[in-house]
Amino acid sequence: MSFDTIVIGGGVMGCSTALHLARGGMRVALVDRGPLCREASGVNAGTLTLHMTRAALVPYAMRAWQMWMDAEQWLGMGVLATHVPGLTLAFTEAECALVELRAKARREQGAPIEVITPERARQIEPGLHPSLLKAGYCEIDGFASAYLTGRAFGHALKGAGVTVFENVPVEGIDSGDAGHVVHFGGSAGGVREPLRAKRVVLAGGVWTEPMLAWLGVDIPIKVLVNQLIITERIRPVMRSVLSVANGLLSLKQFANGTVLIGGGWQGEGDRERGGVEARPQNLVGNMRLAAYAVPALAEARIARIWLGLEAETADALPIIGDVPGVAGAYVVGSAHSGYTSGPFMGRIMAQHILGQEPDLPLFDPSRLLGMPMPGA
Amino acid sequence: MAEISPHPIPIPVDVLVIGAGPAGARAALRARACGLDVLLVDENPDAGGQVWRPLPPGFARVLGSTPSTEARDGDALRAELRRAGVACLFGHKLWNVGTSLRADLIGPEGSMSWQPRALIVATGTTERVVPFPGWTLPGVIGLAAATILLKSQNMLPGRRTLVAGTGPLLMAVATGILKAGGEVAAVLDLASQGDWLRTLPSLAARPDLLWQGLQWQARLRAAGVPILYRHGIRSVEVAGPGFNICTQRVDAGGQPISGDAAPMFEADAVTVGHGLVPGTDVTRLLRARHRYAAGLGGWVADADADGRTSVAGLYVAGDGAGIAGAAAAGAHGELAALACAHDLGRLGAASHARERDRLQASWRKSARFGHAMAGLMALRDGAVAGIAPDTVVCRCEDVTRAEIDAAARDGARDMNQLKAWTRCGMGPCQGRSCGDVAGALLAIHAGSREAVGCFTGRAPLRPVSLAEVAGDYTYADIPIPKAAPL
């Protein structure tokens, strides 16, 4: 079977790219070794915040925020994107300095973030711990239910005429002047026929590193194994999205009353095995921080703990653009907090591939060639 | 900065036994007899599991009353545990197990961890109820729940109770109600008398059980209780202080047969159960291999005859490994303990083989009856197919059959995708009440139970509060690594 473009990886980056390409007139196939949006894109905390987004990504996150809020219009089905303000909290002097620094950096990129007093913070969020010293406040913040993303994109992709292959693992890509041949590994239905296309887009999240290796390109991508905790439904205890200035807490309460606790505390796992198990001391640390920030959470019972793999490049910025040295090959994603800006990143990737001027500049992958991973 | 110590330092034991029912208690006793360092853990206040529940604290048997066989067996087991000096942690919740088999527990004094060399999981079963309109009403309870009320709490479910479902608990509960002075509105059994007759050969070694069964039948008939075979509940509706229960005829697969007029009953309580489902929370969390065995109750850990699973050091025993009955559970627990002792190098091959052969023979004999009962209790496809669309399937989240079917039509092909798209299984019961029936419903679309799989096992194994896990701390006790990238 042959297409104009094959997108490998059905997370939010790959789905958005495929959707925008198809709406731009291309014949598109989207392939994933599992169901759509079941890795990072389906299990993340769904935080749509500017506080914890890299300053350089603020303009992208703001556009993506609007896309998530409008998902019913352009995607056809929403992910329960909810607009609430965001507060990033400081409980120590060092954290106060961080709040100021981070707010300034983001204001410079266009984020409407101001530093406010604890009294003002408590007007917005009455349940905060009394020892709060300072807070960063942003009116544009919110959250989505990430686990709904696959169903939403599935409908839209079908409607746009994208041929979706789920539960089909890709084994390799043969690239040449005539285009690319995408080979599949064995699956329940036996080995499939390869797909052919002039263009291929790698959108594999943490798996983009081995995908690039198929094309002979070496760009290391760090794998973060994030722990997430969700409570059972509880009475309303908070009404904003909360984070702590050090970046280690993400807290939100959904309309159904469940509270999602995250913040990047690490569990055990890797690219090959996926998330393996939580680290109890990191569960305890995360929960202590959550119950400190909002004391009412101490009573809440935990219903489930899970792990998700998040990608991070050497400079913690996304890779969006041409695969260095390989004609007709592109890469999109592998970004810290990629869900927040995912729909917009897919749009600019598609614009570039369609030969249009992208709404905002891309992130040249070649900058990472030879860049050492910090701490490696 | 205060040192972060979420749990006291793990203390090594040889084998940790989870669950102090017939299988777990026997496993612990046998392991101790083999010279192993054993710790037996149960969230209940004492050993006995569901089938041999002790009386509540402060209750005493009246002098001259004849305790039932179960009461005697339970008391004997508890006494034996105390005499043997088996270390027990009752009232402790297991909320997590690591891949190293480290067990994280929460008890009255706080949280703790134990690092065993082996883990024997004997967590028994939960009851399955195939949903019908009205099954969530207060006053509609499980058959196992009615058994606990009658035998442990010494309480009736109501003045006049309708008893429905399938399996050996039906008659036991119905006669238990009569003996306690209550009325039974009717007994509805999905099975036919033929189904029961076909279990007779399994009773060859248990004339006592056969006699008991016949006595139960006689007692119900003498009391004029209607016993309707091949009948189930169609709906329960509130009627004043009680209920109106509409019944329906069903075929051999449990599918409702429409058109036939079926009687209606009045009662102030309904007790219903459609079999037992092995508990696989721990084995799924540890990613042991599982297989689907309808005749054993559903999904079970794939284990050998001694209870060894696909994970080294992890053993399963008792009904949680596949329904074989309480009598077989004890032998199974001992087999697991012996295998564990052998695998840990504390029991020679010859001694192991001798004991193992004897116990396996005993297990086979006891399991014959248990398996026959499991066959009666197995989930009937027709019963699942007959669930009305607006019926709640996931009680915690009010997810209906219609929503499950819609997700399936939209492309949900496995249990985890179903969960993500409908919230079925996301509530505090963690899929224990709905998982088996939801799996059967999804399998109608996806082709087989194997194709749809199970909910991925996750911690916590039971809901635990942040306060229980976090303990006492100050802000300085929270380790803060480097700041997030700017």
Added chain:
Amino acid sequence: MSLRVDQAVRRGPAVRFMVDGHAVEAFEGESVAAALFAAGTRALRQSPRDGTPRGLFCMMGSCQECLVWVGARKLPSCQLAVVAALEIETLSYREGHLG
């Protein structure tokens, strides 16, 4: 007619415990779920989405339908023994329609 069956057992001392600020007669040691059931309080909470009444169902700590608050702890009442001066709140009382 009481639901309690006294043929074969002697219960512990009769006690009172508080439920949503009202006294309920019971016997020390029985489970709170059973005691409430016997007292005619069968509805313990409302389901979260549809608001339908729910009460004890499994009696073994699995179904999470019989939850009650004891101070700052939320527990299945089938796993909570009655003691004199016990104070519990139902979920409906403490949380309103949230289950």
